[in-house]
Amino acid sequence: MSYSGLRRRDVLRTVIGGCGALVGCTAAESGASVPTATGVPTEVEALADQFEDRPVWNVEAHGITGDGRTKVGHAVHELLEAVDRAGGGIVYFPPGRYLFERTPLxxxxxxxxxxxxxxxxxxxxxxxxxxxxxxxxxxxxxPGYTGASNWGVANVRIDTPETNGIMPAHADTVRLENIYGDATYCHHIDIVSSRNVVVDGYWASRGGDSVSDTPIQFDVQQTGITRNGIWDGETRTLVMDDDTPTKACTLRDFEIAPKNGATCGVQLHRGKTESITIADGTILGCQYTAIRADRGEPLADLTIDGVSCIDNARGITLGYSDGGRRGVTIDDVTIRTTERGVAAGAGIYAAGVDEADLSNVTVDGAFASGIIFEEMSDLEMSDVTVTGVTRQAFRFRENVEATLTRARAADCGGAGIYSGEGSRVTYGDVTFDGVGREIVADGEIQKEPAPPAS
Structure with missing residues (x-):
């Protein structure tokens, strides 16, 4: 066993902070100082506490070199097996390019x-x-969430045109911190049938180079799916296909700006996802939509909070479903695409959701429509502004029960509010400015009486 004389807490502060002190030698030998507790995030402190008594393994001390030429996947896998037998610990990769000819586990x-x-x-x-x-x-x-638990990866760059990136699969409680995404075959991060995965700090400069090019994906392994595999150098083995939902996962503090024009930025893909939070980030330049859920797939308790979707063809697209979805919250979200050659479809589209809540939302740009909903009940919308779309600002296509308050529709070529067949919309304190028609109602629409003059 080879590990550092530094305190484990200090090692974590150093590498998670990006200082890069060499583990396996003293701070003086490495030429790098060890940071003090000042400014250390709470999450890092918690992680340091968790690993306080664990060894730190320096891959260089085990003959693993990051020279960009030597294939080290088998050696890394064998080291991780030794770490597992020892009860876990911290594995440090000094600066370098590490080539994995197999999938280390x-x-x-x-x-x-x-x-x-x-x-x-x-x-x-x-x-x-x-x-x-x-x-x-x-x-x-x-099956289930019985894979490895309480593990993580921090402060690395994924630059791998021939493979996907990091794939938690049937895992429980995983932290991926400060991940930099450059080239990848499909996804930098693909969370498959796992729970309690937190991605905290993620910066993607490219999407995938294959047909499936979404930088980050919340995925479910279903029967018959031939992707999501492990490569041992000779054979590919698929993830257990028992339809385990991906649940209680968070993506936060991120920027997705794929220079190669990815189809989507974030995708909820195949099967049921539960309690997914996407927060405090920016998504730019996607050719289809910034955030997408697959058509017809169930979802529950999706939260999108503090996200800016800029210069994408669409903002948030939760594909058509006639029911089976519950609890979508969209708060403090800006969707803006002003270029007509880029904008398409709706800024926000969702269907088949009970108990949805939109607040503090802005949709601005040359989208066909601002917000489209169908097959929705218990929909609450407040402090929502739609400007510049070519058709309807708010389109309740059919079978929508909604309340719309403190809203504005401006500079829209069609209607401010369109209420379709079977829809029932209660609204108040809505401002129309430069719209073709204020209200078009194919179904029944109710308007709250104006407040009495003071």
Whole structure:
């Protein structure tokens, strides 16, 4: 066993802070200072507490080099097996480019840390085996959430044109912190049938180079799906396909700005997702939509909070479903695409959701419509502004029960509010400015009486 004489807490502060002190030597030998507690995030303090008594393993001390030429996937996998047998710990990757010719598997209570963008993970594959996970976890082939738990990756760059990136699969309680996403085959991060995964700090400069090019995906492994696999250097093995939902996961503090024009920025893909939070981030330049849920798939308790969707073809698209969805909250969200050659469809589209809440939302730009809902009940909308769309600002297509308050529709070529067949909309304190028609009602629409003059 080779590990540092530094305190584990100080190692974590150093590498998560991006300072890159060499683990396996003293601070004086490395030439890097160890940060004090000042300014250390609460999450890092908690992580330091969790790993206080665990060894720190320096991959260089085990002959693993990041020279960009030597294939080290098998060596990393064998080291992670040794760490797992020892009960877990911190595995440090100094600056360098590490080539994984197989998928190393992380075990329980293990945290992989690098030195920021200068620690690069890349996967190499045969041309007929492109894709699959760059890095995953033990127990990916087990049911439910019985795969590896309490593990994580921090301060690394994913630059891997031949493989996908990090794939928690049937995992429980995972932290992915300060992940930099450059080239990838499909996704930098693909969370598959896992729970309690937190992605905190994620910056994507590219989407995938394959047909499936969404930088980050909340995924479910279903029967018959031939993707989401582990490559051991000779054979691909798929993740257990028992339809385990991905649940209680968070993406926060992120920027997705794919220079290659990805289809989507974030996707809820295949099967049921529950309690997903997407918060405090920006998504730019997607050709279809910034945030997408697959058509017809169930979802529950989706929260989108503090997100800006700028210069995408659409903002948030939760594909058509005639029911089976519950609890969508969209708060403090800006969707803006002013260029007519880019904007398409609706700024926000959702269907089949009971108990949805939109507040503090702005849709601005040359979208066909601002917000479209159908097959919705218990829909509450407040402090919503739609400007510049070519058709309807608010389109309740059919079978929508909604309340709309403190809203504004401006500079819309069609109607401010369109209420379709079977829809029932109660509204008040709505301002119309420069719209073709204020209200078009195919179904029944009720208007709250104006307040008495003072």
């Amino acid at each position: 992380v075990g329980d209570e293990t945290f992989l840390v690098g030195a920021g963008r200068s620690t690069v993970f890349e996967g190499t594959r045969y041309i007929w085996e492109r894709g699959g996970a760059l890095l995953s976890n033990r127990g990916y082939d087990q």
